[in-house]
Amino acid sequence: MTRPIYKLxxxxxxxxxxxxxxDGAGLWLHKRQDGGGQWFLRITVHGRRREMGLGSIADVSLKEAREHAEQWRAFARKGFDPIKEREKQRREAERNLHCLADVALDAFESRKAELKGDGKAGRWFSPLELHVLPKLGKVPVSDIDQIDIRDxxxxxxxxxxxTARKAINRLSIVLRHAAALGLDVDLQATEKAKALLGKSRHTPQHIAAMPWIDVPEFYRTLEVPTTTNLALRMLILTAVRSGSLRFMRYNQIEDDVWTIPAHQMKGRLGQTADFRVPLSDEALRIVELTRPFDRDGFLFPGLRKGVISDMTMGQHMRKAGLPYRPHGFRSSFRDWIAERTNAPREVAEISLGHVAGSQVERAYRRTDYLEQRRQIMGMWAGYVTGEEEAIDENF
Known part of the structure; x- marks a missing residue:
């Protein structure tokens, strides 16, 4: 083969x-106004002229540019498109560079907007961090198979x-994320791993909930207006999650409605709207009782800073010798609705902040049943305080 006659x-x-x-044989230099420049190769493949960048003059010498040009001309002579071949080589190299830990972190970053508090609590990532990444974190994601996941x-x-269920579900999301990045992964690896692992023998333990019939007696023990007692009373009266309650602020209350910002609701896909909670007369009385403790606009501030901790209310119940947890009052409330009212299911579920109905039903429903829920909350408050209101015939 005739050696190219170079000009530069x-x-x-x-x-x-x-x-x-x-420079000759299709190798060109493009020099810019700022003194920098780029090498590029003009080459014809399958009747099409292609231009292929070979790097900047700051990184690639003239000698190296000529060597690269000859390498890619050789591919063209064999009938391969050098640009596509280089892209193929790049993807193959990335296959070995993208370890699971890096892809998992990238997947987590991309999902933060869907998670409560941008996932700062760590609950989304922790199953992977604790149980998968210590063993597989350094493994190229393309090499991971069902045997690795099973082990x-x-x-x-x-x-x-x-925890295992969450870990394998999160791992499935990470593998889909890797596929979206163009990496060669087995999207069925997690399902295959489940088949290898078999059905879990673990029996989930439900959160211990106080029977609704015992709630009034417990409510009476909270008469002393401490921050913890007032928080527990408001938790019972509103049936919200403790996370939303702990960050309750005075400026979120207008008349008898407390509006919980969407980001303080339970982090689930599709939770984009604020949630309105009707406050009974008893709940509004509790609001006033919290005024002496006001700090930074929070109804239930912590002892030194921030807000009351997630464990404080639970510790109070344990010290009282009760086997129940604060979150269980939501179940108490739901059971009371089922036993003592005729409220429609969708009203009962929305009272708890749950998504009710199919996706199509939710698309056409434009109400949060505030008026019906206001009556239910008034009836519930009457029940727990021992001053039960008359039950409307509609409920």
Whole structure:
């Protein structure tokens, strides 16, 4: 093969002004106004002229540019498109560079907007961080198969069933994220791993809930207006989650409605709207009782800073010798609705902040049943305080 006759020299490359310069055999230099420049190769493949960048003159010398050009001309002579071939090589290289830990973090970052508080609590990522990444984090994501996943999760599959379920679901999301990045992964690996692991023997433990019939007696024990007692009373009266309650602010209350910002609701996909909670007369009385404790606009401030902790109310109940948890009052409230009212299911579920009905039903429903829920909350407050209101015939 005839050796190309080159036209440029290293000195000429350095001294050249702005413009395009042909070195020969399709290798060109494009010099810019700022003194920088790029190498590129003009080549014909399958009757089409292609231009292929070979790097900047700051990183690639004239000698290296000629070597790269000859390498890609050889591919073209064999009938391969050098640009597509380089892209193929790049993807193959990335396959070995993208370890699971990096892809998992990237997937987490991309989902933060869907998670409560941008996922700062760590609950989305922690199952992976604790049970998958220590064993598979450094493995290229394209190499991970069902055997790897099975071996990583087998120690907790039967003993920590819920955690294992979350871990394998999160891992499935990470693999889909890797596929979206263009990496070659087995999207069925997690389902295959489940088949290998078998059905979990773990029996989920439901949160212990106080029977609704016992709630009034417990409510009476909270008469002393401490921050913890007032928080528990408001938790019972509103049936919200403790996370929303702890961050309750005075400026979120207008008349008898407390509006919980969407980001303070439970982090679930599709939770984009604020949630209105009707406050009974008893709940409004509790609001006034919290005024002496006001700090930074919070109804239930912590002892030194911030707000009351998530454990404070639970500790109070344990010290009282009760086997129940604060979150269980939501179940107490739901059971009371079922036993003592005729409220429609969708009204009862929305009272708890749950998504009710199918996606189509929710698309056409434009109400949050505030008026019906206002009556239910008034009836519930009357029940827990021992001053039960008359039950409307509609409920």
């Amino acid at each position: 020299s290293a000195l000429a490359v350095k001294a050249a002004g702005p413009g395009k310069y042909n 990583a999760l087998r120690p907790i599959w039967h003993s920590k069933g819920e």
